[in-house]
Amino acid sequence: MKTKNFLILIATISLVLGILIYWREYATRDQVTLARVLLWQILIWLPWILMFLGFKTLIKKTRTLTYGRALVVAIGFVWVALHFAWFFNLSATISPYLDLPGSKYGVYRYFFVFWTLIDFGILWFVIDKLWWTKEAKMTSPLLFELTRGGKKHFCEPSQIHWLAAENYYTKLFTTEGIFLMRKPLKSFHDVLPEETFKKIHRSTIINVDFVSELARGTGSTLEVIMKDGTKRRVSKSFIKDITHFFKDRTY
Known part of the structure; x- marks a missing residue:
């Protein structure tokens, strides 16, 4: 799951809850504005955005541990408790319902039930998306059915050197030659093992096992040189990630 999508999810939850609370507490609308409730x-x-980023790192580091899942779930429960404390303290400070009749520390009793349920729901969703779904993708066998000259070829990810977007097609450069598939590059990015396949440009994905060199160009540009001599430019937005990836991988 991408951070951008999770950010949209959290924003949606915030806005929907804000509107529902404002609608539910109709007796206080003359004292409370919708804008304050939404903020x-x-x-x-x-x-939760910071926690999501932390979970992505945590799951990568604990995936191979025997009790990795249990550890992630336990940390998730601790996070829910910490988030509950954040909610309580923040509400006691800036809640628009602070000191209004029927509220205590800026909240009404039913708030706690909904927030706790939503917290556990998000926790389950995050773990499911970052761990179990990804794990299934990693362990499932994967073959690409490629066609050339009326013949079918079955290609494993390890045989792919790099991929390039070409209009509505994707060109695959493999150990068996070059193939063209009528699928967008993103569809390959979603299924290829992320440990070996890295996006270096919006139109290029490389298999890091077939990279022989990183070469600096003029200014701050960077090129990836494949083992067959092919050179592919790295987009500025990917330079930092690619440089760190190879640095961590080098002995």
Whole structure:
């Protein structure tokens, strides 16, 4: 799951909850504005973005551990408790319902039930997307059925050197030659093992096992040189990630 999509999810939860709370507490609408309620909700759920980024790193490091899943779930429960404390303290400070009749520390009793359920729901969703779904993708056998000259070829990911977007097609450069598939590059990016296949440009994905050199060009440009001598430019937005990846991988 991409960070951008999770950010949209959290923003949607914040806005929907804010609107529902404002609608539910109709008796206080003359004292509370919708804008204040929405801002309060955004601040309450914003820490989940940082937690999501932390979970991505945590799951990568614990995936191979025997009790990795249990550790991730346990840390998730701790996070829910910490988020609950954040919600309580923030509401006691800036809640638009602070000191209004029927509220205590800026919240109503039913708030706690909904927030706890939503927290556990998000936790399950994040673990499912970052661990179990990814794990299934990694362990499932994968073959690409490629056609050339009326003949079918079955290609494993390890046989692919690099891929390039070409209009509505994707060109695959493999150990068996060059093939063209009527599928967008993104569809390959979603299924290829992320440990070996790295995006270096919006139109290029490389198999790092077939890279022989990283070469600096003029200015701050960077090129990837494949073992067959092919040179592919690295987009500025990917230079840092690719450089760090090969640095960590080099002895």
